Amino acid sequence: MSLNGISELIEKLTARGARTVALQFPEGLKRKAGEYARALHDTGFSVIVSGDPCYGACDLALETLASADVLVHFGHAPVDNQPRVIFEPYRVDFDPSVLEKALPLLSRHTIGLVTTVQHVHLIPAMEAYLRSRGFDSRVAPGSGRTPHPGQVLGCCFTAAKIPGAEEILFVGTGVFHPVGMALTTGLNVIALDPLAGTAEEVSSEALRRKRFAVMEKARGAKSVGIIVSTKQGQQRMELARHLASLSPDAVIVTMREVSPDELLNLGFGCYVNTACPRLAYDDQVRFPVPVLSPQEFEIICGRRNWDEYAIDEIP
Template structure:
């Protein structure tokens, strides 16, 4: 029964229907890390039903912007699981994945921490619960506000790690429903409004504190203040390529080189003799592995602060925006 539940979540009839309609013979599957263990069983099921060959991407996948381009060139259609669409390439089929976990307890825990007018956001895994969340807030006398984002955002109220365009303005607090700290931390830094993170898996809620991460980022920027030679990293993943931004930052830096990298890691930066880096790829890279890099790695926002183009009070997460 559990096996069948997983396949219902992955909508096998939709997958096989697309394969049949496109007369596809070779299929690619790409999963985020948390879903990879389900890949082999799903691949066998789809192969048995369609006769197509399924190739599973074994490379890391961190979001909808992280498409396995090499695999995409080998297959007739690539099914990308767990994220909503941000690419217009019709060879890619985005298969969203929803958690059916109850959000009521987590939202109820958040109520004492929230103001009157509440901006509500969540990730795609819980986006189908957005109406339930809004109703709980309304019944408790709060005013929920849900906004539409830019072209990278599929649903009103949806937040990505690199895009907070659906975060509404004019509210006195934000409610983020989901797990992890990166999304609510980014919201707090971007909008300077109290953020309450409600985790539906634990039922707990907390006010997001960004003091620790701010101290860490200021320390990294301080190390880069005397940098003379800069490496400007151009992300080569399809949803993270910002060459125009990298060129602009190179002009600001003066003594700088452009470096293209697909998988950015400390080891891959060891051989470049520069004093500091700026990453124009996913903003999480500079932050999550900050202590492991051989030289300071800044986001574009932080680089502009170091160069005096922004105030040191303007610290915010770098965002990759759409139209």
């Protein structure tokens, strides 16, 4: 949503009878907080802005909501039912003809089309463009944590598991999503950055090699901390209990923010992450000791074969 859509948000808040409104923004949108706060204040609302880090719809500012009638969470789609939260999308447009950049890399006829929530409103236009170029594009329906057709999250690649798809075209920024899809589906994945206008074929082998090195380093750990997030959308205590049962050296540790300093202070030889799956994959270079995914810990405990390696997801 652009600031020009503030009138629709005001209508939603008025319909709920809200007087005090909490606002939460992901890192890329935080600089818009002041503009939204002023616009709502000028309309008669009392406004509180959450300044804490926000990593997705799984990371709601519930402490701030405790002092407000409604929390407006910008930039993400809901991952569960939150009656006192309004999820406001932040749409990013582009010309679907930019898909032309990816066409030389597509080697199959039947293409699975996936993107992030910022671009899901353009799925029909992208499908039409691919059809006009002779491709059979297929889009998975929305479900669970990804309610929009074709939507993927960094922790959920369900939309990439498309029956009949021979290849995946990911439209979005970064390589984590397409690497995750390559690991999850076993299919060739082409990543198109629609803002930069660049396309590349993505391989999961580099990630596999890096993760194998982390796992080997973790084998010598004398103590293991099983991290459980206290954030409502990331909390996986049942999984943590299962993982803790695999080793007599494992202890469950609850945390809200998983940071290198806190892991260093706790002093475990390695950690297993059941919070946001991207922590283990994205932030390993910052952590003082190995941080494994649940599947990787199962491998080093002998409960899963290396051939069964899978990327961690929250379904």
